[in-house]
Amino acid sequence: MSTALAVFVVEQEFSDTAWKKNAPVIMGDKGATVYLGRDEAENLRKIQKAGRQLDAMGVAQTKLAGEGWDFERQWAFANGYTNTLSTNAIEFAGDAERLANMRDLVNWSRELTNLPPADIYPASLAKRVADKLEAISPELVSSRVIAGDELLEEGWMGIHTVGRASKHQPCMLVVDYNPSQQTDAPVDAVLVGKGITFDSGGYSIKSSEGMLAMKCDMGGAATVAGALGLAIQQGLQKRVQLVLCCAENLIDGSAYKLGDVITYKNGTTVEVVNTDAEGRLVLADGLQYAGEVGAKLVMDAATLTGAAQMAVGNEYNALFSVDDALANKALDYAAEQRENLWRLPLQPWHQENTPSAFADCANSRPQKGGGAGGASNAAGFLLRFAPNEGKGWLHFDIAGAYHNSSNAMWATGATALGMRTIAAILND
Template sequence: MSTALAVFVVQQEFSDSAWKKSAPVIVGEQGATIYLGQDESENLRKVQKAGRQLDNLGVSSAKLSGEGWDFERQWAFANGYTDTRSTNKLEWASNSEALTQTRNVVNWTRELVNLPPMDIYPEALAQRVAEKLESLAPEKVSSRVIKGDELLQEGWMGIHTVGRASKRPPCMLVVDYNPTGNADAEIDTVLVGKGITFDSGGYSLKSSEGMLAMKCDMGGAATVAGALGLAIEQGLQKRVQLVLCCAENLVDGSAYLLGDIITYKNGLTVEVVNTDAEGRLVLADGLQYAGEVGAKRVIDAATLTGAAQVAVGNEYNALFSVDDELANKALSTAAAQRENLWRLPLQPWHKENTPSAFADCANSRPQKGGGTGGASNAAGFLLRFAPNDGKGWLHFDIAGAYHNSANAMWATGATALGVRTIAALLQD
């Protein structure tokens, strides 16, 4: 006999005077009931809030019961009902295989981001991701890790520069998912993820409060890894490569300094004016790799700028691209996947918004937050390294990927917002 709390959805207003009309969920003798209206977007928000409220009430096991539970309503409930440690048990009303598949990958993504930095350092992140993806398709997945001074030998200057002050060496993980069996098969997409497993800010040192959540600075790497994992589970038939740019941004006598100049593999020189603008320095290597292998499309994800979070809040991811057709496809895909995504400005001239008198460009502006338009300027910096002048490139600044504290929609920690959208883009 199931001891799970039954949860029902009803398409009507409730009239029980014992409960406020604003209550997301009503608990009674038969279980919990969520009363829905005519606006489905608001319904999904209410369902997610209901899941959050039941978690707050201490419900550890729930069963979605009765009619009215389509895929998206069930997924919205699961997002709200997932506690930080992903311990709640949930029985689906329908679509159980697809929902379980999605939930397992998303919870794995969240776990990666929520792990403490003592457990998820550069090599550990690379190892966990490689092992996970190889377990999903052992005969179709291969991987290699380029570590420490090997990065210098292969020309990956950004990752090495940012991570060289840590006793745990920086690394680049390259995963090749090739379902064709042909070693010369075309690479459809390269996914690039920012894998800064802890960000002190370097010599542009963060405050203690600003540093507390910086284990989440590898959220971009976790997101693209989760997206590839979900796409593989869903039967992806295209060759895709994953590149994670992994480092700890720490301080010691060997750390990179303000005023240092990095010469990248493509010959571009970059003056460091803010060591806390390190994510773009490592992503530059990943974007160059994508160009070297001739990928048709490049998608990167990063917890890159506070400016994006200021612009779109914690409810949205921010999208940047100079490829209008691909950007519109990403927006429509996100809408279909019920994930909030908003496009922010990016034009070719944004490349000039981080000038330097001493190098081809700087990695930021020497102002707090990179000055006005900081998120677009960061994307403009990346555009310098994107293949084909940005044709076929999408940049996700994942402002909604982590919450420092719980709210009405999400538990404390990672949300994995963006995994479904990027996975769907891989399938398209």
């Protein structure tokens, strides 16, 4: 006999039952019931909150029972009913295989982000991602790791500069999903992920409180890796490459310093005015790689700026692009996939908002948080390296990727918010 708690959804008016309207979940003899209203967006939030409440009550197994459980409602419940270690079990009401496969990938992405930095460092992140994607499609996926001084030999200066002070060598992982198996097939899209497996801030060192959660600074890498896996599961027929820019931003006698100038592969020179603005320095290499392979679509994801989180909170991700048609498509897909995404300003002139007297530009402004418009200025820095002057490029500053503590919607830790949207864009 199953020990899973049955969970029901009931749609009804609330004229005389305000207590049911306000409570996420009501416990009864037959199980737990979520009472829904007319607004489906609010219903989904309530269902996710119900999942959180049941997790907080210590319920370890649930069964979605009765009618009314469509795909999105079940997924909303799964998002809420996921504890930090992803140990809760759900028996879905329908679409079970599809939901279970997606949940497996999302939980894997969350686990990557939640694991301690002793377990996730550049080489181990690259191996875990390559192993997972190769297991999903062994015949169509191949991978390559460029590590340590090999980065210098191939011109990937940003990753090497940021990561050279760690005993764990920085690396670039390139995963190639090639469904045609033709070596000369064009690369339709490149995904670029920020893989800073721990961020001390470097010589612009963070406070202890600000550093505690910095194992999550590879959340962008986990998000795009999970998105590619999900897109492959959904039947992706395009050649897509994944580029993870992996490094630990630490301090020793060889660490990069304030005032250093990095000369990138494309000749652009960058003065370092903040070693804690390291994510954009490594992403610059990934964006240049995307340009080298001629990808028409380029998407990067990164836990890049606190400014983005200040702007949109932690239930949204921020989107930047100078390609209006593509940005609008991304927003449409995010709405379809029920993932909160908000577009913030980016214009070509944002490239000039991090000036330097000693180089083509600086990596930030020498002000707390990069000054006003910090998230847009960071995106403007990346625009210098994006192929085709930004046409076909989307930058996701994933403010909702990680929560330092649990709330009414999410468990403590990673959320994988953005995975579904990026996968959907790939499968467009």
